[in-house]
Amino acid sequence: MDERVDILDEQGNPTGASCLKSEAHRKGLLHPTIHVWLYTKDGRVLLQQRGKYKDTHPLLWDVSVAGHVSSGEDIEWAAVREVQEEVGLTISKKDLESIGTYKAIHKISEDFVDAELHHIFLCKLSVPINELTKQDSEVDDLELIPLFKFAEETWGLANMAKYVPHGPTYYKKIVQEIKKRL
Template sequence: MDEYVDILDEQGNPKGQSCLKSEAHRKGLLHPTIHVWLYTQDGRVLIQQRGKHKDTHPLLWDVSVAGHVSSGEEISVAAVREVQEEVGLTVSEKDLEPIGTFKAVHKISEDFIDAEFHHIYLCKLKVPLTALTKQDSEVDDLALIPLFKFAEETWGLANVAKYVPHGPTYYKTIVKEIKSRI
C-alpha cells in the first residue's frame, strides 16, 4: 500500500515534509519505520518470512514485525498497529520495549533506495505460535527459533543468506538485548 511518510534528515529528525512511500523509495529519502522483535521467556525469537511479492527481499526471513510509520503517526502507535496487522497479535504501547534506532540505506535498484530509520522494539510473546495469524499479503510464514540458532545464522555467518541483510551489528544488538531479558 502506498502511504504518506514523513521525511527525515541524516540524524533522523523530521524535516517537516512528507511524500508517498513510493517516492521516498524512488528518491532515497530517509523515513521512519518500526521493527518489533517478539521473543519468548524460554529464549526463542519469532521470525517472519517475507511475502513472495514484496518489493524488497521476498521470501527472506526477517524481523518478527516491520512496517512504515504513516505521516504524522506516533512511532509506538505504528508499532502496535503493525503487530496487529502482520501477526494478528494485540499489544499495547506499554508492552513495547524501545531499544534504539538503526539507520539503514540499501540500494535495491537504480530507482529504489530503501533509506530508513528503524525504530526497534522488543516485546515478550505470551501466546503460542498457533495463536498468531499472519497477514498473507505481507508474510509468507512465521517461525519460533532458539535465540542461539538465530545468533549463529545471522551473525555467526552460518546461514546469513537466509535473512534480510541488516548486517552483523544490527543482529548482534537484537540478540544481546533479548538475551539480557530472558
C-alpha cells in the first residue's frame, strides 16, 4: 500500500512535509517506521520471514513486526496496528516498551533509497505461536528461536545472509535489551 508518510530532517524531527511512501523511497527522504520485537519469557524471539514479493529483502528473516508510520499517525498506534495486521495479535500501547530509535539508510537501487528512522519496541509474546495469523502479502513465515541462537547468527555474523542487513550494532542492541528483561 502506498500510504502517505511524514518526512523527517536529518535529526529525526518532523519537517511538516509528507508524501507518498513510494516518493520518499525514490528520493531517499527520511521517514518514520516501527519495529516491534516480540519475545517470550523463556528467552525466545519471534522472527518474521519477509514475503517473497516484498520490494526489499524478500524471504529474509527480520524483526517480528515492522511497518511504516502513516502521515499524522501516533508512533505507538502505528506499532499496535502493524502487530495486528502482520501477525494477528491484539496488543495495546501499554504492552509496548520503547527502547529507542535507529536511523537506517539502504540504497536498494538508483531510484530506491530506504531512509528510515526505526522506532523500536519490545513486547512480551504471551500466546503460542500457533495462535498468530500471518498477513500473507507481507509475511512468508514466523519462527520462534532461542535468543542465544539469534545472537550467534547476528552478532557473530555466523549466518548474516539469512537476515535483513540491519547490522551487528542494531542486532546487539535488540539482544541486550531482551536479555535485560528475562
